[in-house]
Amino acid sequence: MNVFNPRILEACIRDVTARLTDHQKASVLLHALERLPAEGGSREIMENSVQALLKTNGLPCVDLTKALILRAKTRLVAGYRTSAQQDLHSVLTLDPDNQDVKDIIHSQHLRPEMLLREPNGPPRFSIEVWTQIALFLPKRDLKSLLLVPHPVSRIASQLLFREIDLHLTPLHEPTGIDSGVSFDDASDVDRDLDNWHHQRSADILTRILVDPQFAGQIRTLGIHAASHDLSQSLAFQVGMLLNALPKLSNLRKVHCSGSKNLILRAVRCMHKCIPKIQELSLELADPSVDIDIPRFKHLTHFSLTSEGGDPTTTHIFIAQSRDTLRALAIQNSCWHFPADALSLRQLSNLEFGGHLTTEMFSEILSNGYQLDSLKLSGSLECSPSPLFRQHRSALPFLRHLHIRITSLNRHVQDRDLCPSISEFVRHRTQLRTYHLFLPCGAENRRIGFDASTWGVLPALSQLRSLAMTIPGDLSLGLAGWLVPRNVSALVLDMEGAAVDVVSFLKQIRPGIPTSLKYVGITNMRIRSVQVVVEHGFPQVRVVAIGQNVWSVIKGRSAEFGSSDALRAGRSVEEARQVSDISVEQWPYRRVRFHRKEWLELMECGDAVWRGVGG
Known part of the structure; x- marks a missing residue:
């Protein structure tokens, strides 16, 4: 032939x-x-x-x-x-x-x-050159370019609308925060702003339906809705959404928060019309429910946040996607780790919030060879210190570690836990993020939590983000000097330290790294954020107290501040530095939906958790 x-x-x-x-x-x-x-x-x-x-x-x-x-x-x-x-x-x-x-x-x-x-x-650049330039700009600069009478404004519009958020119901802001500081006018929700977001979402959905080119450029979609719709407009918005989803042919990343009915209808529509979804994040607003998620053949990132319910259907879905999954996040305080459904050797990012058991620690430390970030939180129901000792060299590529133990089972007695964790991280010079939150009080001795837990920090020379609970026996003056010099984001959990705010700030301030740009303080009643900046962290750009966030603005307009500082016995230079500083609180919507974008804009990107969603 x-x-x-x-x-x-x-x-x-x-x-x-x-x-x-x-x-x-x-x-x-x-x-x-x-x-x-x-x-x-x-x-x-x-x-x-x-x-x-x-x-x-x-x-x-x-x-x-x-x-x-x-x-x-x-x-x-x-x-x-x-x-x-x-x-x-x-x-x-x-x-x-x-x-x-x-x-x-x-x-x-x-x-x-x-x-x-x-x-x-x-010289006049081509559209392709302008597009490549605009790809490196943050969203805030892209929004400014919309006002420029130049072809680059159209490019900025296209890039901005690659990621869209739809708010289908009014936002209910919290009226109080456990930190002792509340949002301004939080009890009086801005209905005009709610109406603006409602109208904007309807306009975007209409544009998707009538403009195929606009629909084709969308890559990321966020859907936000409450579990109960008091305005009675959700049914109409959901109808528009289900008609618009088939038009999003290039959609790759989806986040959906709301009731089970909304999420289930949206996910089934996407499975039918957009099978190439790669990242899926679901946040169930209804407690004690489970959801049957259809399989997406190209899914690489999956995140589920819920409370209660039966984990069987979720485990089946994870087992069906185990060959393609590279990042997984599950947050449910009532669930156990789905060890049998996972292929841990293929995961690079893992987050789990639930019951922390021996089986979970053994599976992660034995098979999580490729993990780059690991986040564990929940109730400790075992004694994992022997596993940390046995697998001291496990997870060789780990760069981001977060451990939060919310409570201890009454049978847990593991006094070697904190020392074993310290030995586990001691020689990991590549570690960039280290978060360790532990219960305090009488439970300290049961897990070996004391000042020696902070002693490992100077060995982590490349650390950029640090968040830890301060034990009661740690000298606050020493704590600042133990923080690695390269840290730019610091969060201090003050649950175990009974000390006055001003005294705490004055003691810790001398040793704080000059590179610090973000500071957070939890479990401490603070009446004035200005005091935190003036007495403890004048070099930072962002301050977080509990769930509230403030930007630090430096200027020379507060003349009365200098006189107040001079009366307090400060020098002229100290008084001038204090007068240069003011703070501006972030609106609740910015904290809830745009925190990552604004932190990066304020050069505080190290404060963003680099996990499944980061």
């Missing part, structure tokens, strides 16, 4: 051209480009090939003009007339009487004087 393999021609061409000089190779490439059709998606090939020809040293002028003319024709077909005119101008510079250029000018109805005139302004 006579069988011809066309790949033989490609191999022969490659072998022949390998023996040619650069000029001969350029001639062969130019000969091939002349036979390449201008249509049919060959523009990238033409652009790369002509760019290679232009960079060839000593190329004849005739070949240069041919290459530029070929690229100009391809650009005209693709609609890039400005860049095509630049190529034609370059040809006329080399050969003013070129007949091919004159034919193109006549056929495209171009004016010769436009090509011959030297531009007086700055």
Whole structure:
């Protein structure tokens, strides 16, 4: 049988051209480009090939003009007339009487004087170049570009609407926070703002339905709704949402929070119309319910937050997706770790909140070889210190570690727990994030939590984010000096330290690293954030007290602050520094939905947990 393999021609061409000089190779490439059709998606090939020809040293002028003319024709077909005119101008510079250029000018109805005139302004970049520049800008700068009368404003609009959030119901803000500070006017929810978000969500859904190009550029979708709709508008919004979801052909990342009915309908619609979802995050507002999630064949990131319910259906879903999952987060205080459903060797990010058992620790330390970030929280029901000792060198790629023990089972007596964790992290110089929150009081002795737990910190020289509980026997003056010098985000849990606020700040301030930009304090009643900044952390840009967040603004407008500081016995320089500082509280919506974006904008990106969602 006579069988011809066309790949033989490609191999022969490659072998022949390998023996040619650069000029001969350029001639062969130019000969091939002349036979390449201008249509049919060959523009990238033409652009790369002509760019290679232009960079060839000593190329004849005739070949240069041919290459530029070929690229100009391809650009005209693709609609890039400005860049095509630049190529034609370059040809006329080399050969003013070129007949091919004159034919193109006549056929495209171009004016010769436009090509011959030297531009007086700055160089005009192509849309592709502006797009690449805009990709590096934060959202705040992209929003500013919307007001610029330039093509870059349209690019900014497209990039901004790659990620959209839909708020389908009014937001109910908390009226009080356990930190002792509450949100301003939290009890009086801004109904005008709720109405604005409601109208904005409806406008976005309408745009998706009528504009396929706009719908095709959306990559990330956030859906937020309460479990009960008091405004009676959720049914209409959900109907629009279900009609709009099939239009989002390029959607890859979805977060949905709300009732079981809303989440189930949205997930089933996406499974039917957008099977290539890669990241799925679900937050159930209804307690004690379970949800049957259909399988997504391309799913790599999955997150589920719920309370109570039966974990069977969730475990089945995880087992079905174990071959593709690379990041998993489960938060349910009533559930156990799904060890049988997971393939831990393939995971790079793992978060679990629930019952912390021996089986869980053994499975993670034995098989979590690829883990880059690990977050564990919940009630401790075992004594895992022997496992930490046995697997001291496990998890070799771990860079982010978070452990929060909320309570201890009454049978737990593991006085070696904290020392074993310290030994586990001592030689991990690659660790960037270390969070350790432990119960205090009478339970300290049961898990060996004392000042020695902080003694391991100086060994973690590359640490950037630190969050720890302060034990009662730790000297506050020493605590600041134990914090590694590279730390830029620090969170202190004051549950075990019974001390006055001002006294605490004055003791810890001398040893705090100068690189610190973010500080958080929990479980301590603080009446004034200004006091925290002035007495303890004047160098930071963001302060978090409990669940509330403030930006630190430095200026020279507060004249009365200087006189108050001088009356308090401070020096002139100290009084001037205090007067330069003021704070601005973040609105609840910013804390709830845009915390990561604003922290990165304030150069506090190390305070963002780099886990499944980060």
